[in-house]
Amino acid sequence: MIVSYLSTTMSSMEEPLGFDKLPSMRTIDRIQRFSATACRPSGEEMGMGNCWIEGMSCSTSNHYDEDHDEYTWEAFPWQRHTRDMSQGETFYRRTKSLGRNHMMFGNTHEKYNSKCNDKDIRNITNKFWKGIPRFVKIVEVGARDGLQNEKATVPTSVKVELIHRLVSCGLSVVEATSFVSPKWVPQLADAKDVMEGVRNLEGARLPVLTPNMKGFQAAVAAGAKEIAVFASASEAFSKSNINCSIEESLTRYRAVTQAAKELSIPVRGYVSCVVGCPVEGEIPPSKVAYVAKALHDMGCFEISLGDTIGVGTPGTVVPMLEAVMAVVPVEKLAVHFHDTYGQSLSNILISLQMGISIVDSSVAGLGGCPYAKGASGNVATEDVIYMLHGLGVQTNVDLTKLLSVGEFICKHLGHPSGSKTAVALSRVTADASKI
Amino acid sequence: MLKAKALSKYSGRVIAPLMSNFKESHGVDDFSNFGLNTLNGGNDEYTGETLFWSKQVGNIPQGNFIHHKYGNIQWNNMVHGNSRGAFYLSNGHYSSNSNDKSTRELPKKLLRNIPEFVKIVEVGPRDGLQNEKDIVPTAVKVKLIKLLVSSGLPVVEATSFVSPKWVPQLADAKDVMEAIRNVEGARFPVLTPNLKGFEAAVISGAKEVAIFASASESFSKSNINCSIEDSLIRYRDVALAARKLSIPVRGYISCVVGCPVEGMVSPSKLAYVAEQLCDMGCSEISLGDTIGVGTPGTVIPMLEAVLAVVPIDKLAVHFHDTYGQALSNILASLQMGISTVDSSVSGLGGCPYAKGASGNVATEDVVYMLNGLGVKTNVDLGKLMLAGEFICKHLGRLSGSKTATALSKTTIAYASKL
Numbered sequence: 001m002i003v004s005y006l007s008t009t010m011s012s013m014e015e016p017l018g019f020d021k022l023p024s025m026r027t028i029d030r031i032q033r034f035s036a037t038a039c040r041p042s043g044e045e046m047g048m049g050n051c052w053i054e055g056m057s058c059s060t061s062n063h064y065d066e067d068h069d070e071y072t073w074e075a076f077p078w079q080r081h082t083r084d085m086s087q088g089e090t091f092y093r094r095t096k097s098l099g100r101n102h103m104m105f106g107n108t109h110e111k112y113n114s115k116c117n118d119k120d121i122r123n124i125t126n127k128f129w130k131g132i133p134r135f136v137k138i139v140e141v142g143a144r145d146g147l148q149n150e151k152a153t154v155p156t157s158v159k160v161e162l163i164h165r166l167v168s169c170g171l172s173v174v175e176a177t178s179f180v181s182p183k184w185v186p187q188l189a190d191a192k193d194v195m196e197g198v199r200n201l202e203g204a205r206l207p208v209l210t211p212n213m214k215g216f217q218a219a220v221a222a223g224a225k226e227i228a229v230f231a232s233a234s235e236a237f238s239k240s241n242i243n244c245s246i247e248e249s250l251t252r253y254r255a256v257t258q259a260a261k262e263l264s265i266p267v268r269g270y271v272s273c274v275v276g277c278p279v280e281g282e283i284p285p286s287k288v289a290y291v292a293k294a295l296h297d298m299g300c301f302e303i304s305l306g307d308t309i310g311v312g313t314p315g316t317v318v319p320m321l322e323a324v325m326a327v328v329p330v331e332k333l334a335v336h337f338h339d340t341y342g343q344s345l346s347n348i349l350i351s352l353q354m355g356i357s358i359v360d361s362s363v364a365g366l367g368g369c370p371y372a373k374g375a376s377g378n379v380a381t382e383d384v385i386y387m388l389h390g391l392g393v394q395t396n397v398d399l400t401k402l403l404s405v406g407e408f409i410c411k412h413l414g415h416p417s418g419s420k421t422a423v424a425l426s427r428v429t430a431d432a433s434k435i
Numbered sequence: 436m437l438k439a440k441a442l443s444k445y446s447g448r449v450i451a452p453l454m455s456n457f458k459e460s461h462g463v464d465d466f467s468n469f470g471l472n473t474l475n476g477g478n479d480e481y482t483g484e485t486l487f488w489s490k491q492v493g494n495i496p497q498g499n500f501i502h503h504k505y506g507n508i509q510w511n512n513m514v515h516g517n518s519r520g521a522f523y524l525s526n527g528h529y530s531s532n533s534n535d536k537s538t539r540e541l542p543k544k545l546l547r548n549i550p551e552f553v554k555i556v557e558v559g560p561r562d563g564l565q566n567e568k569d570i571v572p573t574a575v576k577v578k579l580i581k582l583l584v585s586s587g588l589p590v591v592e593a594t595s596f597v598s599p600k601w602v603p604q605l606a607d608a609k610d611v612m613e614a615i616r617n618v619e620g621a622r623f624p625v626l627t628p629n630l631k632g633f634e635a636a637v638i639s640g641a642k643e644v645a646i647f648a649s650a651s652e653s654f655s656k657s658n659i660n661c662s663i664e665d666s667l668i669r670y671r672d673v674a675l676a677a678r679k680l681s682i683p684v685r686g687y688i689s690c691v692v693g694c695p696v697e698g699m700v701s702p703s704k705l706a707y708v709a710e711q712l713c714d715m716g717c718s719e720i721s722l723g724d725t726i727g728v729g730t731p732g733t734v735i736p737m738l739e740a741v742l743a744v745v746p747i748d749k750l751a752v753h754f755h756d757t758y759g760q761a762l763s764n765i766l767a768s769l770q771m772g773i774s775t776v777d778s779s780v781s782g783l784g785g786c787p788y789a790k791g792a793s794g795n796v797a798t799e800d801v802v803y804m805l806n807g808l809g810v811k812t813n814v815d816l817g818k819l820m821l822a823g824e825f826i827c828k829h830l831g832r833l834s835g836s837k838t839a840t841a842l843s844k845t846t847i848a849y850a851s852k853l
Contacts, residue, residue, distance in 0.1 A: 121742050124771055125735055127544045310841070313807025314766060318546065342800040342837030343807070345763040349731065353545050375841040383759040390730025390760070420759035424727070424792040 133357035135394045137173065138381060139304070139334060140166050142409070144175040144209060146366025146378055148187045150413055156190045160197030162409050166363060167204040169401040171381075175228070178209035179219045195222035207268055211242065216256045220263065227260055228268040228304075229253040231295060233288040234277035237308075241272075250294050257299040266302075269295030270336070274305045274320055275312035282316075285323030293327040302332050304360055307347065310340025310369065310377070314350040321354050334358035337379050339418075340369045344379035345387055352393070359384055364406035365418025380419030382406060550774035552811045554590065555798060556721070556751060557583050559826070560611075561592040561626060563783025563795055565604050567830065573607045575829050577614040582822035583780060584621040587813040588798075592645070595626035596636045612639035624685055628659075633673045637680060644677055645685040645721075646670045648712060650705035651694035654725075663704075667711050674715040683719075686712030687753070691722040691737055692729035702740030710744040719749050721777055724764065727757025727786065727794070731767035738771050751775035754796050757786045761796035762804055769808070776801055781823035782835025797836030799823060816842075 143163050147154055159177070166174045176198055182189030191208065198206055207226040210216040219227055231249050232238040238246045253269070260267045273280075274288045292303045305324060307317070317335075324333060335351045335358070337344035348359055365380035385399050403422050410417045417423055560580050564571055576594075583591045593615060599606035608625065615623060624643040627633040636644055648666050649655040655663045670686075677684045688708050694700050709720050722741060729737070734752075741750060752768045752775070754761040765776055779795035786794040802814050820839050827834045834840055 121739055121771075124548055125739060128731070128735060128767065128770055131545075313804050314546070315807040315809055339837060340841045341803055342762060342797070343804055345759060346766040346804060349763040349766055350545060369841070376837055380759070386758055387730050387760055387763055390732040392732055420756060420793055424757045424786070427792055 128353070131353045131355045132391060133352060133355065133393065135357065135396075136352070136388055137334075137358045138171055138384065138395055138397060139173045139175065139358060139360045140171045140363060140381060141175045141336075141360050141378065142166065142362040142364065142366045142381065144178050144188065145360075146362040146364075148178065148185050149367035149370060149377060150187065152413060153187055154412065156193045156197060158409075158412050159190070159194050162363075162405065163194070163198050163206070164201060165401075165405040165408060167201055169405060170395070170397040171204060171402075172396065173205045173207065176206040176208050176224075178211075179215035179222070179224075180209065180211050192218070192222045195219075195224060199223055207266075210256060212252055213255055213259065216259055220265070224265070226266045226268070227256070228270060229256055229295070229300070230270045230272065231291050232272045232277075233283050233291050234273040234280045236279035237273045237277045240279060246291060250291070250298070253295070254298045261299055267300045268302045268304060269298075269300035270304045270306055271295065272306045272308045274324075275307045275316045276309055278309055283320075285320045288320055289323040289327050292324045292333075296328045296332065302334055302358065303328055304334040304336045304358075306336035306360075307338055307344075310338030310343060310375075312337065312347050313343050314346060317347045317350055318354065321351060321356070325354070330355045331357065334360055336360035338369060339365065339376045339379045342376075345383060348379070348384060349387070352391070359388075363402065363419075364410050364422060366409065366413075376418055378418075380406075380417070380422070382417075382419040382421040386421040545770065546808070548772045549769045549808060549810060550772065552774065553769070553805055554751075554775045555588055555801065555812055555814060556590045556592065556775060556777045557588045557780060557798060558592045558753075558777050558795065559583065559780040559783045559798070561595050561605070562777075563779040563781075565595065565602055566784040566794065567604060569830070570604055571829065573610045573614065575826070576607070576611050579780075579822060579826050580611070580615055580623075581618060582818070582825055584618055586815050586818035586822055588621060588819070589813065590622045590624065593623040593625055595628075596632035596639075596641075597626065597628050609635070609639045612636075612641060616640055624683075627673060629669055630672050630676060633676055637682070641682070643683050643685070644673070645687060646673055646712075646717070647687045647689065648708050649689045649694075650700050650708050651690040651697050652704070653696035654690050654694045657696060663708060667708070667715070670712070671715045674717065678716050684717050685719045685721060686715075686717035687721045687723055688712070689723045689725040691741075692724045692733045693726055695726055702737055705737065706740045706744050709741045713745050713749065717749075719751055719775065720745055721751040721753045721775075723753035723777075724755055727755030727760065727792075729754065729764050730760050731763060734764045734767055735771065738768060738773070742771075747772050748774065751777055753777035755786060756782065756793050756796040762800060765796070765801060766804070769810070776805075780819065780836075781827050781839060783826065783830075793835055795835075797823075797834070797839070799834075799836040799838040799842075803838040 143159060143166065147159065147162075163174055163176055177191040177194045178185060178188045179191050180188065188194075195206075195208070205226050206224075207228050208219050208222075208224045210219050210224075210227045210229060216227060230242075231253065232241065232246060235246055238244065238249055242249060244252070257267045269292075271288060271291050273283055275283060277283055288305065292305065295303050303324075305320070312320075321333075321335075333356055335348060335356050337347045337360075339345075351359075360378075361381040361384045362378035363381045365376060365378055365383075367378040369375040369377040381397075382399065382402055385395055385397050385402060388395050389399065399421075403425060406417050406419060406422045407426070417426075560576055560583070564576065580591055580593060594608040594611045595602060595605045596608050597605065612623075612625070622643050623641070624645045625636050625639075625641045627636050627641075627644045627646060633644060648670065649658065649663060652663055655661065655666055659666060661669075674684050686709075688705065690697075690700050691705055692700060705722075709722075712720050720741070722737070724734070734754075738750075738752075750773055752765060752773050754764045754777075756762075768776075777795075778798040778801045780798045782793055782795055782797035782800075784795040786792040798814075799816065799819055802812055802816050802819060805812050806816065816838075820842060823834055823836060823839050824843070834843075
């Protein structure tokens with residue numbers, strides 16, 4: 001099996017491989033070889049002496065535009081091939097590409113710089129990095145949006161444990177539950193009990209969904225300190241989903257946000273179907289902007305734009321974001337992409353380039369698509385974190401811990417993880433002798 | 436129940452509003468131009484049918500059309516000539532509200548360098564199938580290749596002339612080449628690891644070949660038991676022989692971002708290998724993220740390094756989706772101006788380093804994104820999905836393409852699924 005792989009990926013040889021000649025690698029060797037310090041280029045290569053500045057943010061700005069000497073380093077997570085490898089300290093490396101700084105590849109790069117006009121390349125890469133924020137806040141929706149779409153009812157204790165574990169990963173916002181009628185969402189009928197179970201949990205905000213005043217009051221009674229309301233950019237979807245028009249839903253939410261304001265409870269506004277609707281089809285960006293603005297004007301501190309059926313691509317996401325950003329400040333916007341068509345990470349990437357710095361995701365990609373049986377739904381937090389860290393964006397989330405949370409809940413649900421990163425990292429067996 | 440009733444009132448009207456939306460926003464009277472037909476590929480399975488909304492899981496409505504509609508949204512953009520213009524057309528509605536000039540300029544910068552046309556190099560029959568345990572009969576391979584060609588893919592990697600001892604799956608290389616001898620409409624490169632393989636390929640009628648080097652010394656040594664330098668010497672012979680017969684050669688480079696042995700791969704080494712392959716006469720260099728660990732943070736510097744020595748029109752990207760990063764890496768590459776992308780129908784071909792993990796990026800997902808970006812590919816997504824369905828049915832497994840999965844599933848709506 002291994003032999004056939006070897007010869008398949010590479011142009012194969014006719015001579016047998018000298019497996020006995022391959023070095024075997026003990027786990028400990030692998031850890032040492034792939035640890036952060038092993039991979040860190042030496043000071044001279046860095047072109048800046050031996051100076052490593054760890055994790056200092058030198059300004060309040062969240063954008064790369066300014067010149068920062070912030071170098072943090074993270075060992076590639078994929079190099080931690082064994083799960084028992086201790087995380088140690090992690091640093092986050094911001095990749096410096098040609099356009100910004102030559103230091104990453106040190107002097108070896110110089111040889112190739114002179115060979116071509118790299119000014120054009122530099123312009124392109126500058127544009128690539130320019131808008132990407134330094135820090136992205138992840139809003140973890142697995143415990144609510146994820147679980148509510150799972151068939152098997154999850155016991156309260158497991159939900160509470162899940163939330164605790166998510167918080168321990170460094171996630172600063174973990175949507176806890178929803179105060180909707182148990183008739184419609186039986187999975188979250190234990191909302192009150194879940195809130196009780198997380199009452200003393202510190203370190204993260206735990207917003208809950210409240211569809212109306214009744215739900216809001218129940219949420220407050222249960223100890224909720226933050227709530228969320230849900231509107232749609234599609235009239236047909238609004239009517240079919242919550243049985244009222246967009247306008248009517250906004251009226252309803254104005255009452256909720258007013259009541260919330262009186263109690264100093266922040267309200268997050270969700271907008272669904274921001275790109276496409278299963279009923280209406282394409283949704284005009286102006287409609288999305290209208291609903292987003294309405295939610296913002298009524299007092300929502302954050303608006304999460306949801307591609308409910310996952311049909312978006314940068315081609316439709318960009319005009320939509322443009323429209324919304326014209327009426328709501330970008331720092332108040334979050335993106336909530338579904339991975340039904342496998343498009344969410346590229347949509348997130350383009351959103352970051354537009355300046356978006358809040359991303360919703362669900363651990364292990366919990367929560368299938370209710371509109372296409374068997375298709376995926378929420379984007380997996382692990383995959384998002386992997387990309388963000390690879391981009392040098394800080395999240396404060398510990399990927400290793402997150403992986404074990406995903407494992408925990410998937411084990412309980414009895415299905416494999418929806419996160420490719422989690423699957424890869426849990427099965428990579430790169431041992432030199434196996435290659 | 437009320438909800439279900441409320442929903443069902445939409446069932447009959449679904450198609451009408453969809454159509455009228457298209458008409459109004461795009462001013463097209465004749466829907467046959469919309470690519471609806473192209474999407475359908477003449478197959479009734481995908482024709483629009485009434486959408487029936489139901490709360491029950493079991494009641495499967497024929498809702499395929501709903502999802503295909505999004506294919507249509509994308510197709511609309513393509514139909515419109517300057518497809519990117521279509522995006523900005525809709526912006527006109529609210530552009531006057533915008534008082535933030537920088538927002539207006541930004542998206543153009545983000546999408547400006549993206550090529551108008553992207554060539555997809557389909558590697559499913561070779562890179563995909565070779566990782567399959569069970570031997571696929573020659574007839575199935577040939578049918579797959581033909582289905583792929585009929586979807587419009589311009590390049591389909593047909594097979595590999597490696598020793599059957601190492602790759603039993605492709606032992607029928609000669610027979611496959613014989614069977615596709617007269618298939619027109621696409622190029623059929625084949626892998627040739629050395630001069631012997633090259634000669635066998637030529638005898639079998641190959642008109643294009645590919646060779647395989649590595650950017651990682653350790654990987655090269657452990658994988659093909661020779662150093663990078665030795666492999667390049669070997670390939671120079673192949674390239675020379677190919678040039679004499681006017682046979683184009685494609686050069687693959689593996690481990691362009693990371694290596695399972697070495698970890699991080701030096702971009703300067705990669706640039707060196709790329710330059711060597713280019714100098715020896717390769718008409719195209721495909722940069723492979725063999726273990727799928729790349730993100731734009733590593734891909735962009737990697738591309739920068741190679742672009743310093745190889746012209747961009749000769750470069751292709753071959754990302755693996757092992758960590759789910761392929762599409763975002765492809766997007767970043769497109770923004771850099773890359774215009775050739777390797778992919779595998781249905782995401783055939785797992786990752787040999789992480790059992791059960793995914794490998795090649797699925798062509799359907801790539802085409803979906805490119806369509807959405809208004810990039811021409813000449814690939815008919817509907818027909819492509821048929822090819823994917825065909826091979827997955829034979830292999831007895833689910834598609835590795837999320838787009839294919841979404842588009843082939845019937846829709847079920849739940850009233851309260853908020």
